[in-house]
């Protein structure tokens with residue numbers, strides 16, 4: 427029972443973090459001044475030419491570029507995710523906040539953890555698109571979690587095959603099942619994949 431409570435507690439916290447990542451501005455210091463980065467959702471809306479109310483200048487994607495369509499797709503995926511998993515709400519942020527603050531039961535741990543993983547996957551795709559993530563390197567190995575080696579990704583009007591496993595300075599992730607490994611888990615991942623990490 428206690429273990430179940432911890433699990434739902436962790437799952438709810440992870441979901442809360444993911445929702446916050448989409449909706450809350452991120453403070454940072456630059457040359458001694460406190461500034462804030464726009465919430466991810468604002469940046470994505472802004473990138474496709476919506477209203478902007480953030481405090482950091484940002485690129486706007488060309489409406490003819492493949493990235494423009496990808497950004498629209500991501501916003502639509504986020505909207506569908508919010509609508510499918512909440513009963514009501516005036517808009518997407520409203521629904522996401524309701525999802526994060528809902529009184530979940532102990533039996534909901536797997537469900538809530540799944541919601542957090544899906545939101546994290548959308549978040550990573552958005553950050554990749556907006557070039558907010560550190561550069562990633564695709565790995566020539568199948569994912570140890572789902573055993574899938576390749577995923578299809580849309581580039582404009584066509585689909586291309588890319589390796590599912592990628593690694594960056596913040597960790598590794600699978601584009602198929604959204605499994606992720608922190609920086610500290612990379613040596614373990616390397617051994618699991620059958621290659622000894624260098625210098626560890």
Ligand SMILES: [Zn+2]
Nearest residue numbers: 569572600603
């Ligand atoms: Zn996987």
